[in-house]
Amino acid sequence: MSLLVVGSLALDTVKTPFGEVEDALGGAAVYFAAAASYFSLVNLVGVVGDDFDDGLLQFLKQRNTDLRGVEKRNGKTFRWGGVYHSDLNSRDTTFTHLNVFESFQPKIPDEYRDSEYLFLANIGPELQLDVFNQIDKPKLVALDTMNYWIDGSLNALQEVLAKVDVLIINDSEAKQLAGESNLVTGARKIHQMGPKVLIIKKGEHGALMVFEDMSFFHAPAYPLEVINDPTGAGDTFAGGFMGYLASSGSISNDSFKRALIYGSTMASFCVEQFSVQRLVDLSETEIRDRFNAFWSMTQFERA
């Protein structure tokens, strides 16, 4: 099944206690595709500047990611800089140069319009809505957003939320969107906004999925001894999640559960190295072994 992602491509300058990179490949759509392309064909829509080295995306092309939707425009590529604190749980943004991304108007190539799975990465909700309207009749739509849009574009965000099936956000964003400090009450309110499935990302504490009937599924984060760079973990998670769903062809609760673990699996690889380095050439065995390590650390006998 075909999976379309619309979002940012970026060059990141990141410093963590364990090293630093300058103008390294990043961006939500890139991390998403890097993970999803292990499972499914991916159609990518985004924009880069004329300073962008196409070779950076070669590894995606080799995994059959369709890059015809990546527009190259005059100007510079979106650049972001961040410095992580010693515990890696918080960071300061040192700069955000939107450049060509500032006027990004996603145009979905005709060949992508029948994509059955759609991931609207974190861009303005008006643009997300516009993308949604350019797609024929997707089987499943998931969306990410952030505090900036919850604060400043709530009406537009609610309009697009009413149309999507899955919302993937972090715990503080979920509380902010619902106006609730209790996550369960918050989840109930968010379901009423539209999404049938809510996925709350909790960083090093894993992810909680809340179904429409308010039943839960939880994925821990994999305990890692080496974490170099958390950048992109959330989008990588979404990529593993949607990639697996698209490959399975099923949107049953059981598929969602395994998808949540595949998302967690891919995110656990992402943070081991800077940028997308660890996601460039994983083997099927590595992915399966890590998935099964999640299985081993969560399974027990019913009472």
Next chain:
Amino acid sequence: MSLLVVGSLALDTVKTPFGEVEDALGGAAVYFAAAASYFSLVNLVGVVGDDFDDGLLQFLKQRNTDLRGVEKRNGKTFRWGGVYHSDLNSRDTTFTHLNVFESFQPKIPDEYRDSEYLFLANIGPELQLDVFNQIDKPKLVALDTMNYWIDGSLNALQEVLAKVDVLIINDSEAKQLAGESNLVTGARKIHQMGPKVLIIKKGEHGALMVFEDMSFFHAPAYPLEVINDPTGAGDTFAGGFMGYLASSGSISNDSFKRALIYGSTMASFCVEQFSVQRLVDLSETEIRDRFNAFWSMTQFERA
């Protein structure tokens, strides 16, 4: 199998955003016994003042908890006061009056000396060592401690750690004890201090168990819509954990895994009400249903 707990009995004055109680039953050994007594006979050793109303422990007696080890001394009972912040994740201690607990010298009644399971709740490591030496030959010993002892009595703590099987502490204490910000590296170091099984409590994020071979098992916290008072959740967790182990008679990894879920189950009840209120008369069905709710929210098919 018999299970012995040594620790505090207290009267707590607690305020949370959802209410307050004054001089309500509390203390590590009380919460522990309140949970463990659903699974196993519990022998309790602690001290109260002559102001203590024995009726407060009636519910434990009814569940066959042996209270002969609870010494009543001239003076006042240990009192603690705390105020929780709005997110319930942090609190300020308003007062700590150790009273008769200050000179607590645990005397293990002869009838308790053949206890096979032992939980050393959070008291000074010298006292924990002294208790350990008063027991014949326990099958399994678990210990709790806190930053105060890691800071001030590290040598004594390391002496007792070398003798115990299971260490149950929270994540910040684990990092402090190991002198490591990475929990996996920290767990490795703590194993070298003695405990074959390390359980890291993460509050609202559940608990991570690390076996001697560095394999992991994770229990989420149950997502609750009503949380009135987190006081005692950690000791209640330990009570469910040790109580189940004592009742199962097995110390296999599979038993430890189910024990971790029973600990999480009991802790999830504890926080629903103030003091030990929710732990007074749970039914077997309530406990089994909550345990199985943990099962439903974690089980998926292997790859």
